[in-house]
Amino acid sequence: xxxxxxxxxxxxxxxxxxxxxxxxxxxxxxxxxxxxxxxxxxxxxxxxxxxxxxxxxxxxxxxxxxxxxxxxxxxxxxxxxxxxxxxxxxxxxxxxxxxxxxxxxxxxxxxxxxxxxxxxxxxxxxxxxxxxxxxxxxxxxxxxxxxxxxxxxxxxxxxxxxxxxxxxxxxxxxxxxxxxxxxxxxxxxxxxxxxxxxxxxxxxxxxxxxxxxxxxxxxxxxxxxxxxxxxxxxxxxxxxxxxxxxxxxxxxxxxxxxxxxxxxxxxxxxxxxxxxxxxxxxxxxxxxxxxxxxxxxxxxxxxxxxxxxxxxxxxxxxxxxxxxxxxxxxxxxxxxxxxxxxxxxxxxxxxxxxxxxxxxxxxxxxxxxxxxxxxxxxxx
Numbered sequence: 535x536x537x538x539x540x541x542x543x544x545x546x547x548x549x550x551x552x553x554x555x556x557x558x559x560x561x562x563x564x565x566x567x568x569x570x571x572x573x574x575x576x577x578x579x580x581x582x583x584x585x586x587x588x589x590x591x592x593x594x595x596x597x598x599x600x601x602x603x604x605x606x607x608x609x610x611x612x613x614x615x616x617x618x619x620x621x622x623x624x625x626x627x628x629x630x631x632x633x634x635x636x637x638x639x640x641x642x643x644x645x646x647x648x649x650x651x652x653x654x655x656x657x658x659x660x661x662x663x664x665x666x667x668x669x670x671x672x673x674x675x676x677x678x679x680x681x682x683x684x685x686x687x688x689x690x691x692x693x694x695x696x697x698x699x700x701x702x703x704x705x706x707x708x709x710x711x712x713x714x715x716x717x718x719x720x721x722x723x724x725x726x727x728x729x730x731x732x733x734x735x736x737x738x739x740x741x742x743x744x745x746x747x748x749x750x751x752x753x754x755x756x757x758x759x760x761x762x763x764x765x766x767x768x769x770x771x772x773x774x775x776x777x778x779x780x781x782x783x784x785x786x787x788x789x790x791x792x793x794x795x796x797x798x799x800x801x802x803x804x805x806x807x808x809x810x811x812x813x814x815x816x817x818x819x820x821x822x823x824x825x826x827x828x829x830x831x832x833x834x835x836x837x838x839x840x841x842x843x844x845x846x847x848x849x850x851x852x853x854x855x856x857x858x859x860x861x862x863x864x865x866x867x868x869x870x871x872x873x874x875x876x877x878x879x880x881x882x883x884x885x886x887x888x889x890x891x892x893x894x895x896x897x898x899x900x901x902x903x904x905x906x907x908x909x910x911x912x913x914x
Contacts, residue, residue, distance in 0.1 A: 535651070536630065537580045540622045541568060541639030542588030542613060547749050556590040558639040559597065560753060563760030566597065567747060568639055572604060575635070576776065577872070578647035581606050584629045585639075586622040588613045605774040605824065619701075619721040624713040631707055638701030642756075644743035646879040647702070653738060654704040660733040661709060661725070664702040666744045669695050697737075700744050773830070773865055775872045778820040780809060786829035787822060794855045817880075821873055823856070823865045831856040831865045835873045837880055849877035849885035870900055878913045885911045 545557030552560070558568035572583065583606055587594050591612055601608030611625040623636055633654070635647065645664070654662040671693045678687035699721075712727050713719055728735060747753050778787065783805050791797035812818045817838075823831035833854040840846050851873055856865045877885045886905070889897060894904060902911045 535580055535633060535635065536582040536584055537575045537635040537637060538584045538586060538611075538623060538626045538630070539568070539571065539575075539637055539639045540586050540619055541594060542586050542591070542616060542622050543640065544589050544616055545640070548753060551750065551753070554590075556587075556593055557747075559590075559593050560747075560757075562642075562747075562757050565760075567642070568594065568598075569604070570642060571637065571639065572598075572601075572606060574643055575637070575647065576605055576774075577875075578651075579777065580635060580647070581776075583608045584611055584626045585609070586611045586613070586625050588616055588622070605776060616718065617716070618718040620713045620724045621717055621719040623721075624710060624715055624719070627710045630710065633704065633706055636703045636705055640747050641701050642745040642747065643700070643702055645740045649879055650702075650738050651704055654736070657736050658734070659704070659736040660706050661728060661735045662704040663725075663735065663737040664700040664744075665697040665737045665739050666700045667695060667739060667741050668698045669693055697739065700740065701746075772825075773863075773868060774824040775821055775868050776824070778809065778813075778822050778832070780806065782822055782824075782829050783809065785824075785827055787832060790822075790829050790832055790855055790857055791853070793857060794853060819873070819876060821869055821876075823860075823869055825860070830860045831869055833869045833873055835877055835885075837877070837882060843883055847880060847882045849873075849880070849882040851885060851887040854887075866896070867900060870897070874900070874911060874913075882913055884913060 539558075541556065541558040543557055545552035545560075548557055548560065558571075559566040561567075562570055575583065583601060585594060585598070585608060587610060591610070595610060598604065598608050609629055611622075611629065613622065613625050616622075617625070619638065633651075635651070637643070643664075650662060650664060653659075671691050673691060676689045676692050677685060678689070679685050701721075709724065709728070712724050712731075725735065745752070745756065747756060783802070788798040788800065788805060812820065817836065819835040819837075821833055821835070822829050834852045836850040836852060838848050838850060840848055851870065854866060854870060856869075874885060887897070887902070894902075898904070900911070904910075
């Protein structure tokens with residue numbers, strides 16, 4: 535599956551910050567906004583990306599290249615002029631031949647894209663939209679009346695809730711046939727056209743995990759938060775965390791496990807068969823940490839269904855390991871927190887692990903609580 539990122543806008547609301555830099559390349563901490571977005575997409579299992587670019591596109595191409603240094607494959611759809619959201623998407627048509635993800639390049643997300651994709655496929659949707667529960671309030675008292683002017687009620691500064699478009703979609707490739715070529719065209723026009731043709735559009739509702747970086751005030755506040763975060767983790771190397779792949783067996787995965795117990799001596803064909811069986815089990819998940827294509831850490835999540843908690847799921851984290859020469863750099867935290875996020879996506883009500891007393895403080899920093907001889911993390 536591919537993800538199409540719409541990154542060709544002019545960023546007029548953020549001028550003068552965008553006079554010499556495209557909006558997706560504005561820094562949030564020590565990385566551009568677009569890099570944070572791409573890492574979120576990669577974390578959700580999508581590693582092929584099409585960047586739809588236009589304004590100052592050379593800046594984006596120079597930074598990301600072919601995507602290999604980010605663990606991605608990146609292609610570019612370049613337009614000579616801004617084409618609005620759907621018009622940009624149309625430029626990616628030659629790269630798309632299957633179900634794909636489409637996201638706006640000026641927003642940040644932190645919800646389960648994996649679950650959204652699975653829901654789209656399960657319902658056989660033509661489009662799945664992500665919606666955000668937006669709350670605002672009217673700054674006046676709202677008076678209810680009858681037609682004759684009789685006052686019935688007074689509601690002081692009421693809160694209003696609405697479902698708004700987040701700019702993250704899962705789409706079928708035929709959606710591109712609804713968009714005119716080389717013409718500015720909004721995504722709202724596409725959705726209205728699809729509705730009129732009685733195609734199936736479904737949605738998921740997200741209550742948090744969405745930021746629209748649309749104005750200077752929002753951007754400056756967010757940039758400050760990321761700078762503080764980067765200062766805390768300044769010594770953490772640029773490590774990619776993802777699910778294990780077959781090539782990892784020859785790139786140091788088994789040798790990394792040696793720091794727990796000898797594993798590299800296993801027959802290589804047998805190792806491939808074991809991994810094949812593991813990959814076919816959705817409740818057996820291995821994450822690896824990668825530094826320049828070398829595996830430097832790993833951990834495993836096993837998911838168990840219980841009769842209690844109405845058939846609830848419990849995650850078990852095992853085999854947490856980081857190579858000795860990479861210890862003390864925050865890689866273990868990255869691995870474990872990534873698996874905790876995956877356990878939450880799987881709807882585990884808790885995740886547990888066994889550990890020795892000397893590392894319990896490490897897990898408490900992440901959010902685990904001591905329970906009997908082990909550690910427990912509640913997903914709530």
